[in-house]
Amino acid sequence: MASGNFRTCPTTGFKIHIPAQTLIQTNAVTAIVFLLVGGILGLGMVLTRWQAVHLLNDEWFYRLLTLHGIAMLVAWIIFFEMAVLYFASAIVLSSRLAAPWAGWLQYVLMLGGAALTAVQILLGNADVMFTSYVPLQANHLYYLGIILFAVGAIVGCIVFFATLVVAKTEGTYKGSLPLVTFGAAAAAIIAIATLSHGAIVFIPTWLWAAGIIPMMDAEVYRLLFWGFGHSSQQINVCAMVSVWYLLGTLTVGAKPMNEKVCRTAFVFYILFINIASEHHLLTDPGLSAAHKTWNTGYFMHLAVLASMIHAFSIPGCIEVALRKKGYTRGAFEWLKKAPWGNPGFSALALSLFGFGFLGGITGVVYGTEQVNIIAHNNLRIPGHFHATVVAGTTLAFMGITYYVLPLIFRREVAFPGLAKLQPYIFGIAMYVVSVSMMFAGGFGVSRRSWDMNGVDGPFQVNFGPIVDMALAIMGIAGVVACIGGAMYCIIAVATLLIGKKIEA
C-alpha cells in the first residue's frame, strides 16, 4: 500500500486510511441530511397528533408519516451504521479498507434506493407506512427502492468483514479484535442475516406489486416481515452498544471490565434476540399461544440478559476509569465529577438511561402475551420505540459525532457551548415525548391515526381532557426535541463549513 494513502491521527495515534475516511464522511453526512429531513417531518407528526394544533391534513399526515419512518428508522440509522462499520474496521484496526470501490457501491445503492422510495412516497404512490402490510399496495418502485437499499447495506457489511480479513493478514493489530470492532461485527452478522431475510419479504411483494405473481397471505406477510423487521433492530442495538463502549473510552478512558463477559453478551444478541419477533403478532390469528409464548419468552429473555450485562458493565467501566482519576470519595463522587459538560459523555449517559429504562423495560412488558392486549398498536408502541431507537440509538450516534468531527473530518466542533446543551435538550425532550405517548396509549389512543375523535366516522369517540393534556405535553416536548435535533444538524454542518481546521 502506498503510505501516501494514510495519515496518522495526532490525538489517537490511529493510522487512517484516506479512502475509508472519505467513505465515513460521505455516509455520515448523508445520514445527517436524512435526520434533518426526518426531523422536519417529525415536527409535522407531533404537531398533527397534538390535536389542538392538527397541523397537516389527513392525506399528508399519513404520507409524511410513512416518509418519517423510512427517513429515520431506515435511512438515518443505517447510513450512520455504515460509517460506524467502516470506522470500527479500518480506523480502529489502523488498516486499509478492503475494496473502497465496493464501499462506493454500498453508498450508491443505498442512496439510490432511499431516493427512489422517498420519491414514490412523496408522489402519493406509497401511502402504506414503512411496514407496508399487504394487501395495502404501493407502486412497485417503492419496494424496489427498499430492496436496493438493503442490498447496498449488505455490500457494506461485506466490505467490513473483508477489511477484518485484510487487517488480520496484513498484521495491523495483534491478538483478538478490540471490543468495539467485535460489537460492530455482531451488528454486521445480524445485518447480513436479517437483510437477506428482508429479501424474502420484499422481493415477492415487489413482484406482486408489479403484477407478476399473486399476493402473499396477509398473515404470512406479517410473520415474515417481523421476522426481519424486529431482528433487524438488533443491528441498531449492537451498533449502539459498541458506540457506548467507544464513547466510554473516548470520554473518560474507560476500559471494559471483563472482555469475556462483554463479548459473550454480544454473542447472546446474535444467538437469541432474533427470535423474539412474534411479540408483534401477539394479538394476531395464525399462531398458537404456545408458539407465541415460546418465541417471545424463552429466547427474548436470554437476549434481555445480554442487555442487563451491558447495563452493568458500561456504567461499571466508567466508574472504574473515573475512580482511577482520583474521584474516590464516597460512593458517588465519580458520578458527580464525571464530565457532564462533554456532549459525548452526556449523550452516552442519557442514551443508556433512555434505552435501558424507558425503552427496554417497556419493551419487555409490552411484549408479554397478556399485556400486549392493552398495548398493541396504540401510542404505547411509538412511545416505546422513540425511547429505544431515538433517545437510545439516535442520541448515542449524536454523541459519537462530536468525536468523529475532529477525528475524521479534522475540524474543531463549532459552537461548543451549543454542543454542551444539545444532548440534554434532545434526550430529555425525547424522554418526555416517549412517556407522554405511552401515557396517552394507556387510554387507547391509536398510533398512526390522524384524528382520535372519530371525525368522519359513524360514531364519536371521546378520550377526555387528560388525554388532550398528554398529547399537548407530547407536542411541546416534540417541538423541543426537534430543536435539539436541529441544534445537532446545525453544529455538524457549521463544523464542516466553518469549523477550525485541525492540522495533522
Add this chain to the structure above:
Amino acid sequence: MSVTSPQPGWWNTPLHKEEKIWITIAFVWCILITLAMPAWHLFGTQNAASEYYKISTEDFGFLTDAFIEKYTVGEDSGVPVVAPPAGADIFLRGQQWGWDPVLKLKQGSTYRLHLSSVDVNHSMSLLPMNMNFKAVPGWDNVLTITPTSSGSFNLICNEFCGIGHHSMNGKIIVDS
C-alpha cells in the same frame, strides 16, 4: 481500552464479585419472567386468542351478512344493530372504513366472536378498556368473550388501513 486488542489471556480473567452477583441476579430474573409467560397463560383468565381458522374474505363477508340478516334489531348511525342470543357465534367485520354490525350483547353471557377483515389489515380496539385484536383478511380470529360491564363501548381501528383509517369506528352495546 475498547479500541485496542485485549491483553492476551483475557478469556481467563476471573469475574469480579460484583459482576458475578449482578449476572446471577439478572439470570435468575430472566428465568423467572420466562416461566411467568406460560404460567400467566395457564393460570390467568384473559389471554390473547389462540383459536383461528383460514377463511376467504368472500366467505367471511357472506357469514357476516347472514348473521346480520338473522339478528338485526335496528340501526345506529347507518350501521345495523344486531342482538344475537347468548352463546351464539357472532361476527364483526372490518372493512374500509368501519366495523359492522353494532353488536348488542348481554352482560355476563359468553359469545364466540369471529373477527376478520374483508379487505386490508385492521385492528379492533375496544374503548375505554383499551383491548386490541387484529383483523387480518383471510383469517378468522376467534375470541371467546364475556362482557363483564354494561354500557356503550366504542370500537376504533388501530392498524393503518388507508387514508380513512381514523374514521373507522364502531360500537358494542352491553345490556345489563
